[in-house]
């Protein structure tokens with residue numbers, strides 16, 4: 001059997017050669033992110049053992065405090081990324097304010113935003129969770145100083161790279177540098193991410209829908225009608241869509257991207273802005289899905305065009321196969337007229 005030697009690191013550095021002016025800094029950043037992903041993956045795989053060696057927040061058998069996994073993931077990412085000299089500032093879903101690069105490290109031209117462990121309410125029950133990241137170029141002068149909130153509050157269209165890591169039946173690292181979407185599976189035997197999903201394209205037609213139907217009574221009437229439509233075989237001469245909802249955005253979108261589907265977290269009467277965060281969840285996933293040939297909107301507007309006003313702002317999201325997003329947009333529009 002031929003051995004696959006297309007590691008993530010090789011893919012990143014070979015990709016860089018296509019851009020003659022590239023300095024290699026973005027490649028270094030992605031490589032550093034992949035190291036953090038391996039450390040987090042190892043810890044996620046040990047999560048069940050916390051019950052045996054000590055609960056998070058309590059002392060373990062060595063008398064040390066056991067960190068909650070989302071805090072561990074946040075700290076791992078920060079420590080893996082703070083010293084390379086390529087970043088001027090970071091922001092994490094886990095922290096209210098921006099994360100400054102320590103004084104003793106040099107500052108660079110990039111900005112990193114991340115959600116260290118999305119779907120963390122699933123950790124204790126062995127369900128897939130994920131890390132999401134997004135990279136921008138700084139907008140403040142690259143003069144050796146630290147970045148500011150202004151560097152972080154850029155519309156998703158300005159992302160130079162985005163990606164996610166799913167910690168599931170295996171660990172998969174998916175990324176884009178606006179040149180297609182590629183997925184790499186972690187081989188635990190020798191600790192390398194190997195190319196497993198080359199140039200991913202989301203099927204144009206969907207067969208799966210993912211939404212928390214427990215919130216049905218709070219939905220917009222247009223959304224209720226759309227969901228009825230995709231459940232109704234006769235309407236379209238096609239089989240009804242299958243419902244699949246993990247409650248872990250990364251895993252739900254990863255599956256839908258491979259099989260064809262739509263993921264929805266709408267605005268409703270309970271959550272007028274939806275639940276998911278623009279900067280940490282929606283923008284990076286929107287760039288990836290668009291790069292894979294799909295669409296992502298907030299109901300009427302393209303997610304990537306939203307001008308952020310706040311680091312932790314929430315937005316509704318309809319994301320996935322083009323045909324499905326076009327259709328739900330039509331239903332929402334009709335009901336608004």
Ligand code: AFP
Nearest residue numbers: 118119120121122212247248249250
């Ligand atoms: P947690 O990180 O609190 O588990 O939230 C996960 C999440 O942000 C996203 O990954 C899910 O798609 C969504 O929330 C699930 O929300 P509901 O539980 O309201 O369906």
